[in-house]
Amino acid sequence: MPKKKNQITLKRTNHRNISRLNVLVENAFDGIIMESTRESIYAINTKFKYITFNKNHARIVKLIYGVDISIGDSSLLFLRKTPEYKWLRKDFARALKGELFVSEQYLNQLKYKDRYIETTYNPIFGRRNEVTGVAVFVRDITDRKKAEEKLRILNDGLVSQNWRLAAQEEELKATLDELSERNFELDQLVYKTSHDLRSPLSSILGLINLAHIESTAQNHLMYLSKIEGRVKKLDEFIKSMLNYARVNRSEVIYEQINLREMIESCIQELEYLDSFSSVKAQVVVKNERVPFKTDPLRLRIVLSNIISNAYKYYNPSVKSYLKVHAVLAPQAVEISFRDNGIGIKKEYVKKVFDMFYRATEKSQGSGLGMYIVKQAVDKLRGTINVKSTFDKGTNIKIIVPNN
Numbered sequence: 001m002p003k004k005k006n007q008i009t010l011k012r013t014n015h016r017n018i019s020r021l022n023v024l025v026e027n028a029f030d031g032i033i034m035e036s037t038r039e040s041i042y043a044i045n046t047k048f049k050y051i052t053f054n055k056n057h058a059r060i061v062k063l064i065y066g067v068d069i070s071i072g073d074s075s076l077l078f079l080r081k082t083p084e085y086k087w088l089r090k091d092f093a094r095a096l097k098g099e100l101f102v103s104e105q106y107l108n109q110l111k112y113k114d115r116y117i118e119t120t121y122n123p124i125f126g127r128r129n130e131v132t133g134v135a136v137f138v139r140d141i142t143d144r145k146k147a148e149e150k151l152r153i154l155n156d157g158l159v160s161q162n163w164r165l166a167a168q169e170e171e172l173k174a175t176l177d178e179l180s181e182r183n184f185e186l187d188q189l190v191y192k193t194s195h196d197l198r199s200p201l202s203s204i205l206g207l208i209n210l211a212h213i214e215s216t217a218q219n220h221l222m223y224l225s226k227i228e229g230r231v232k233k234l235d236e237f238i239k240s241m242l243n244y245a246r247v248n249r250s251e252v253i254y255e256q257i258n259l260r261e262m263i264e265s266c267i268q269e270l271e272y273l274d275s276f277s278s279v280k281a282q283v284v285v286k287n288e289r290v291p292f293k294t295d296p297l298r299l300r301i302v303l304s305n306i307i308s309n310a311y312k313y314y315n316p317s318v319k320s321y322l323k324v325h326a327v328l329a330p331q332a333v334e335i336s337f338r339d340n341g342i343g344i345k346k347e348y349v350k351k352v353f354d355m356f357y358r359a360t361e362k363s364q365g366s367g368l369g370m371y372i373v374k375q376a377v378d379k380l381r382g383t384i385n386v387k388s389t390f391d392k393g394t395n396i397k398i399i400v401p402n403n
Helices: 002-036 055-065 084-096 142-213 217-249 259-268 296-312 346-351 369-379
Strands: 040-045 050-053 101-109 112-125 131-140 279-286 320-328 332-339 383-389 393-401
Touching: 040 055, 084 101, 084 112, 084 131, 112 142, 142 217, 259 279, 259 296, 259 320, 259 332, 279 296, 296 320, 296 332, 296 369, 296 393, 346 383, 369 383
Parallel strands: 279 320
Antiparallel strands: 040 050, 040 131, 101 112, 112 131, 320 332, 332 393, 383 393
16 A cells, blocks of 8 residues: 555656646747747836846847846836837837737837837736736838838839829820811811812803803903902902911911001901991900010901901891900900891800801801811910800900910
């Protein structure tokens, strides 16, 4: 019996030794891990005092703050006058409430300049599940952050380049659309030009052949009068084509002009029209002393077309008038034209600026007049607005910058 009891005691002793050995092995293993890692590892209790730390942590504290630390020292005492104190104390407080989290900080100390660290706070729980301290793992992530920053800059560059490419694509698309529109207009122009040039010429040739057949002088005069009408129509169309070319091709040149003189000159040029005496023109120009600079060629084309329309499409059943009202200002000039002519039907007003569009059956022109006006106003970086009531009259207002 005594022998058996001794065997039991020996076994218990062996178990205790094995348990102690296991603890020693675990502690040694933990120590090896703590000292072999590049991370700074330490633990504090609820009073912010060191429970443990590895050599790497002690080395970094010595390097940055010039302090040799020991177990039981305050982990915050040497940080009180540093920028790290506030955020580190705040993070400790979070972790001591039982929160596991990771935070990043930027350090710019003299001996640890321009560095980024990542800190993991891991609460330590006691037997009663209460927080007894915090284990802290700190590692340098500067290389990763710089790589991320380079990647961000690269991505920003790619995004910026994509935006530029998208903008260039939109610009190219707009250019192609405009080119397509111009090609369509050119096709229309070629077709309409050949038609409108050939039609009066064919008519003139026919009248000449009839004049050869006729023997009386009275009929010859009638044919000559009709030929003259066709020639005038042909001349008007050629002028429209020249104006179209000037507006779209010639360079914009700014010169100081006398607006009143230009308006009155455009009116005076219409003396040859049969309707000239039927329309009473009134010109009012305010602030004439304000200097006005613009492209005289394009402005004259605009004024001539709008004013001539008021005479061509006057209403013979009323006392016809054309009122031109201009206001000069340093920034811009506003010119309005009001007449009581035949007007334009509501559904046609929006089409008056289309190429070769004639808003009335009485139109004998090329259909290019208002289209050229719009092109010229655009070249002057101005605006034009048309309001019209059929059988009542038309109001047109243009605004052009004063250069």
